[in-house]
């Protein structure tokens with residue numbers, strides 16, 4: 001069974017991918033989307049979205065990262081995919097799930113689910129432009145307004161050459177409103193011969209179990225649940241499916257503190273100082289769903305404006321201090337951190 005880490009524009013960038021893949025458990029991650037619209041994107045554009053491309057297309061912990069493309073012109077998508085392929089990504093993923101009005105207005109993302117024939121042409125053009133060994137996957141919702149054409153869309157993508165389909169079990173109209181309709185993933189999986197991955201509303205190991213039972217598929221992609229619970233994939237892999245007891249949560253929180261410190265340091269390196277507190281608050285806000293320690297910390301920093309103020313609060317809560325301007329690390333340097341010690345303390 002596979003566990004995948006979802007693409008999430010504006011939330012799960014290379015910085016958070018590096019952090020969330022450290023505890024382990026993911027087979028691959030998918031980058032945020034690169035929007036393809038009429039031009040051939042320069043290499044630096046792909047590298048900005050997926051800096052992992054410079055590190056064998058892996059996160060520092062070694063998890064492969066596929067790069068996602070979003071667009072509607074088959075030839076332009078193919079040309080850009082061929083250009084991206086030269087950077088040797090771990091795979092290319094096509095986005096047919098984005099519900100954002102600006103994206104949809106330009107005929108990108110979920111709105112194309114009304115045009116299965118176009119999905120086929122995009123997948124076929126991209127597949128033909130790629131070396132055969134480079135995995136091509138696609139991520140779709142169930143439809144625009146209703147799921148009536150979900151199986152047809154999946155067939156179009158598979159016939160076109162997508163070798164793995166991730167199905168976010170909601171329509172564009174559903175947005176992110178619960179529930180996710182996992183039973184529709186089963187219908188899609190019945191219609192195609194390629195592996196289908198279920199996605200949507202998996203926050204806990206119990207959700208994962210139910211999602212697999214209802215959808216009938218073995219593989220699951222985790223999105224917000226992975227951000228809110230960085231040990232979720234690892235716990236699932238270890239077969240620890242019961243909700244963690246309070247002591248286990250506390251131990252996990254202790255193991256998260258160095259990860260938070262690393263995250264803060266990476267954020268400091270990557271984003272402008274005025275945006276850095278927002279990034280830290282954003283992650284803590286989701287962590288607060290599961291960790292009382294995160295709730296307390298979030299309550300303390302939510303009104304703070306500067307990174308120095310946030311840093312002082314983090315230090316008081318046990319987050320290890322970083323260096324004010326940490327040097328850029330050589331690719332793979334994070335691998336040398338003693339993961340086993342970190343994770344044993346969380347188990």
Ligand SMILES: Cc1cc2nc3c(=O)[nH]c(=O)nc-3n(C[C@H](O)[C@H](O)[C@H](O)COP(=O)(O)O)c2cc1C
Nearest residue numbers: 006007008009011032033168200201202222223224
């Ligand atoms: C903030 C945010 C950004 C997202 N960005 C992308 C994206 O760039 N590409 C994509 O295919 N899906 C994107 N998604 C959808 C997620 O990958 C996932 O399908 C969705 O969140 C449902 O899974 P979940 O309930 O486990 O979070 C995004 C979702 C969120 C919440």
